[in-house]
Each structure stands twice: as structure tokens, then as C-alpha cells.
Amino acid sequence: MSKHARIPFALAALAAMAAAPAQAQQAAPAVKLGIVSFLTGPAAAPFGIPGRNGAEILIEELNAGKGPAPFNKVGFGGSKVEAKYVDEAGSAANTVTEFRNLVQRDKVDAVVGYVSSGNCLAVAPVADELKALTVFYDCGTPRIFEEKARAYVFRVSPHATMDNVGAAHYVRDKFPKLTSYSGINQNYAWGQDSWRDFVGAMNVLMPKAKADKVLFPKLFAGEYGAEISTLLTSKSKVLHTSFFDGDLEAFTYQEQARGLDKRMTIVMTTGEAAITRLKDKLPNGTIIGGRGENGWLAENTPIAKWFAKIYSDRYGIPPSYPASQMAQSILGLKLAYEKAQKGNDKPSTEDIAASFKGIEFTGPAGHVKMTLGDGHQGVTGTAYATYRYNKKTGQPELVDVKRYAAECVNPPPGVNADDWLKDGMKGAKCN
């Protein structure tokens, strides 16, 4: 290329360089979100991937300004949202390291994520230490806000006590003369807490019913022959399980081969996440929970229908509860951000946290009120239903849906979940 021929290129480059700052001045700075969820490992398929997908499609729609009111501002307060997706797999120490990387290296404005309660417990103090706005989307342990007040940590999704209190209500409604029930739950915090809360609620709601077989197989054990035999020897009419993912599916396959569901009704507190995959392999009559009014158990509200549509259009299946919880968490953060925003400037983390506290809104996972944990922990109503597989349509169906108000299945503000159950669920307002 001759010297003369290079001149037009040089001029074009100069023009582009001159134009770039002007464009940058016009565009509002992007809001950077770290989205953390299991992208690999056993919890990826049922929780992590639906959660990630829920974030992906929601952020796309918000950036396009297609969200329904009051979520119809582009992105967050007019700024496009940029998401960085991080795998939650690995040890709690690794999760904390990745969290620090997101905050300190990638300079994200907020982190939304975490399925594992262990990871939430590990991340919460670090989030406060780094003054990093963090919204937990799926982990269920009540301990996050009960053990210590948090300044920068929020959880829109209700904690796990609600799931098991809701299950106990549904069992009482369906089996008023129940005398014996059993439980099979994974032998770690989630399974043990779930069983403790279920028994606590049953002691209050159905004091004459007694727990018979209480089984805690190892997490991801995969083989449940002995447990199923033990349950086959029980006279219980109801079996409580908070199994999820591969454990839930493996148990379902194995128990059906041995007819356990013909002898007792199984209450699956997280069964909603397995409906789409199991279809006709999930026994008819199984009682299904979805950690709130999420996914298949969502109320027929415009926002729930909108989210179900954009999700199914993209991924070909309806959103399960982790997807709804993720969407609910991001929408809560968006509202808090926009509430804190003055003009078009980015609000400070402190301002967003202040406006997030005690916020109330309706999202794809129902109406949430941030009333627990000094305004950092949300409560919603919950729903349980009975599963039926419609052979004609080839589609799952949930019948006998019962909804329980937030004030019925959650402890009142200032009361720990465990104390609330031990004190006979005082203050519960049920219809």
C-alpha cells in the first residue's frame, strides 16, 4: 500500500476515535451482575441451569425494554445489564474465592446467585465484609439472617421452613385422620432441617400423628434398596422427602419398581423441579411442592404468564421453580436499584441496599414482602398440589392446588423459625 493510499484509512480511524467518546458519553454505563449457579455437577440440571437460563432470558428481555410494568424500564434504570455467569460447583472455599473475584476483580455491581445453603452461609459474611450487594436466589437455610444481621445480603425467596410448614398443612388437609408418617431426607443440612421443620409443624397441626421410619441416606447415594425395604415394612400412610435432583429421580424409579407409592403417599417438597423430566414416571397422587408459588405452582398472574412465555419460547419447557426464583431475585434487585436511583446516575451500593430493605412487589414467584431478617428476607405464600399425569395429552397436571398465605406458613418478623415451630407456630394467620 502506497503512502497516499493509507491517508483515507488514517482519517477514518481518527474519525472513529473521535466519535467513540461521544457515543460513550451518550450511553449509560452498564450494570454488571455476577450470576452464580451450578453449571456443572449433580445440582446443575434441576437447579443451576434453570436458574441460569431464567437469568439469561430475563436480562435479555429487560435490556430490550420488554418487561411488563413496573419492570418496563430498559435494563436497570435505563442502563443495560451485563451478566457474568459463574459456576457454583466446588468447595465453599472455592465459591468464596469466585465471589471475591467477581467483586474485586470484575467489579460487578451486584451478585445474584447460590443454590447451596452451605455456599450461602460461606458467602454472606464475605459479602458484608466487601460491602458487596448480594442476592441469594435459591438456598433455603433460615440461618442466613437468623444467626446475624446482614447489611448487604438479601434473599427474596422464602426460606425452607415455609416449604415444610406448607407440606404439613397440605397433609392435614388431605389426611385429617393420619396417625403415622415417615421421612427420607438427605443426610446433610438441607435434609435434616427440612425433616425437623416438617416434624415441628406436624406436631403442631396433627399432634396425634407420629413419625415412624426416619431415614437419612447419604447425599447422592443413588441406591435406596434398603431404605425402600424399611419403608415397605412401615404402616405410615405418608412419606415426607426433600430429595432433589438425581436422588429424587433415582428414588422415584426404585420405589415404583417396588410399589412403595401404592402403600403411602409421597410428599415431595421440591417435586415441582422434577415434573418436566419425570412426567409419567412420577406416581399419580404424589404431593408436590415448589418452594413457593413458583413454576408449575405459580398463580395465574400477568407477570407469571409473561415469564412462563418468554422462558418456554426460548428453552422449550416451562420454567421450574429455580428459574422463577432467579427471575424474582433479579426483579427485586431491579426495583431496589430504580428506587434508589436519582436521575440517570448509578446509585451507590448503600442506597440500593437501603431501598431493597422491606421492599414489596409481585413477580413470577408471587407477591413478596421483605419482612424477615430486618427487611432482608422475603416471605411469600406457598402452594402444594397433587400430581396427575394426563395420558391423553401426554402432559403433567397439578390438581387439588391449595395455597397458603405468607402469614400462615412463615414465622412472624423477629422470630426464629425453630423457636416459632417449638412454640406452636404462634401468630400464624391461616384462613
Place this chain on the structure above:
Amino acid sequence: MLTAFAILTDGLVYAAYLFIVAIGLTLIFGVMKILNVTHGSFYAFGAYGAATAVGIYAESGLPAAVGFLFMVGLAMAIGLVLGIVLERGLLRLVYGRDEVVVVLVTYAAFLILEDVIVLIWGPRSYGAWQPMVAAGSIDIGDLTLSNYDIILVLIAAGLAALSYWALRFTRYGRLLTAVIFDRETAAAFGVNVTMIYTATFLIGAMLGTLGGAVMAPKISVTLGIGVEVIVLAFAVVAIGGMGSVEGALIGALIVGICRAAAVHLVPQIELFVIYGVMALVLVVRPHGLFVRAQPRKI
């Protein structure tokens, strides 16, 4: 009486599962002195392969028995290919290195293969339940047993008998035994140790994928299944003695029965039982139940 019968049957079924997943691991260790962490990957690939095969046969409407054979055949073919790639492409490069180095190499391969699974099958889980449903169930008193579990016990018994016969009554088995006892002496007598290594690794890999294939109908085939299996298989092999097939069988039976008894009688200690038994055996016999004391070479 019912509980005792349930403990026996549950123990046998669990022992069958443990033996099927442990036999390949112990065989490879016995011959090659490699604690092969990729055995968990073989199991996972076998399970995913079986789930794929079940999907194909379920659509084709073939009889269940044909489908089961197709499932096992495809999984073992995957094991053969994986075994060749790993042994020829990787492990032969580290033969003779420190055992810890070799373990780390197999661990690295295991992590890579976990990602290969995501690349091939994606992050979703798969069900391969059709063979178990087709097998039906049988009622014995108040207890309903799955016929598929009985088939599993028969497969494990068949594998135990086959390995006993192959090791004692075939030429390859005798060569293998010679290499297990003393590799250098076997080589000095003209045994092609390299060929024995390759053949053993391929058989071990196919046994690993067979384990995954026959378990696939009972489990949800999902990411991470190989991790659980390698820990369990290691416990069984450590109890029986590293490298001993009969040790793996006895170790599986001990663990299976003890675990079933714990679940029925004291469910709180179920998690502890497997490793409690392992610790107890290793305190009394540090090299496991079926490993003879080795003279130290100088």
C-alpha cells in the same frame, strides 16, 4: 423375620452394585499398581451410554431383553474406546513414574472426562428406567422385590464366577497372575507385560462402563455420578485388599450386609458404617483381607 430377610436381600443387592463397580478398579490396581481415578469416568460414560441406548431402543419398540443387551453392548464399546485412548494416549507415558504422579494423572483425566460428558450429553440428567420397569417385581410376604435387582445380583455372581475361571483356568489369567505377583520376574520369563497392561486396562475400563450401564436403569444419569462411585469402590477394594478380585467380592458383601442392617436397625449410623467397616478391617489387616504380606524388595 421380615426384617432379617429384608436385610439379607438388600445387603445382597447393594453388595452386587458395589462388586460390579469395584471389580474393574481392583483388577487394574492388581496388575498395573495404578489407583485409577478415571474408573469413576468409566462408570459415568457407561451410564450415559446406556441412557442413550435405552432412548434409541425405547423409540424402536424392540423387546426389553434386546434393549438390555444393546444397552450393555454400547456401554462396553464406549469403555473399549475410552480404555484405548487413555492407556495408549496417556498412561503408557507415565508407566514407571511414582504412584502418586500416576494417581494425579488419572485424576486430571477424570476431571477432563467430566467436561467431555458435558460436551457430549450436556448438563441435563437422563432416565434409563425402562429395563427396570420391564423386569417387573415379585412379592415375598410383605416385601416387594424388583426383578431387576435380582438380575443385578445374578450379573455380579456371574462376573465373580467368570473372573475366577478366567484367572485360574485360562492362559491369559495365569499370565495376569504372574504379573500381579511379580512384574519383573514375569517379564524375565518372556511375558509381554506391556500387552498385559493394555489388555487389563481395557478389561477394567469395560467393567467400569458395564457397572454404569447396569446401574443406569436404577439411577438418574446426571453429572457427578462418577465421583460417588469412585469413593465407594475404593472403600470396597481397600477392605478386600487392593488388587484382589475375591477380596472385592467379600468386601462388597461385608459392606452391603452391614449397611443394610444399619438402615433397618440403626439408620442414624448408615453413613458411618461403610467407612467404619473399612477402618476396622484396615486396623486389623492394613493391606486388606485378601492381600498376602509382601516381602520388601531391596
